[in-house]
Amino acid sequence: MTTFFYRIRSDDPRPGDRPQGKKRKEFPWKKPIILALAGELAMPNTVLNRHTWVVVADGEKALFLRNENSATHAQLSTIHQMHQQNPATREQGSDKPGRFSDGVGAHRSAMDDTDWHEISKRRFAKEIADELYVHAHKRKFERLVLVAPPTILGELRQELHKEVLDKIVSEIPKTLTNHSMSDIQAIVEES
Template sequence: MKQNRTWIVVADGAKARILLYKPLQKGLQQLPDSEFHHAHQPTHDLVTERQPRVHDSIGHARHAVESRSDPHDQRETQFLGRLAAHLDGAEQRGEFEHLVVVAPATAMGELRKAFGPHLKKRLFAEIVHDYAHQSNDYVYQHIKDSLPL
């Protein structure tokens, strides 16, 4: 009897790992080379230009104009896009049958946007929690009721 291979992706905006779940075995096994990180840099390292200045309409004060996009948010979006591309490639190679994604709301939204149609078909469950810094055993205990049989 063939066991279904279910990948569990546990991610946030800066870190992710892929775990393997096989229904006939208890617990989760981390896949080799399946940890992804992006360095969280201070804002001054991400922003190269000085903020533009504007004059008050009354008086002589000058103020910096806020950037329309947060460089940290951009980095997280890029990181999650790379993760989605990795998962898409694995799906095309047939490395898993089901996908379960565990991520906080913001990261989950970015992943949803980045997932292609084939990857979305493999999506078995979305669990909105921030377990990226928890142990694999902890993750299993909290999501086992959402896994395929």
């Protein structure tokens, strides 16, 4: 359901203020404003034309996809892949957690371990953002659909350049890097 509102100036006579028998004058500056309330309007399905890229990423792998057919008969194909070896934190760090003194006395506290796995995921999100900026600057795509887990999607949003952010038409917070191309295409088209 769409609700229409009109802009009304303060000098617009109200129904009780105008003389009886006269019709209300229509003002040309009254333009309808469409107000979409949450949940009332369904987003249209994502149109995958030839100038739309779909980036499917997680913390270790990124797939850059493009439609090779028309928008009505979409067929995604891989145009670029990025991989990162990201072993578990226990395999990346070798030190025991650090300790520090709380002040006078023998009381000491342990510090948290550095989560090298998460740091590596953040770095990979920055690499994806840099790669997207290079391609956007070369005008290789006009529209962009991002598919990534919510944490990676948040990291990507922080790292993306304004030129890339302006081209995003849809974001899908799901992990789809290990799905088949047809599954990815179906999920992107229905979102």
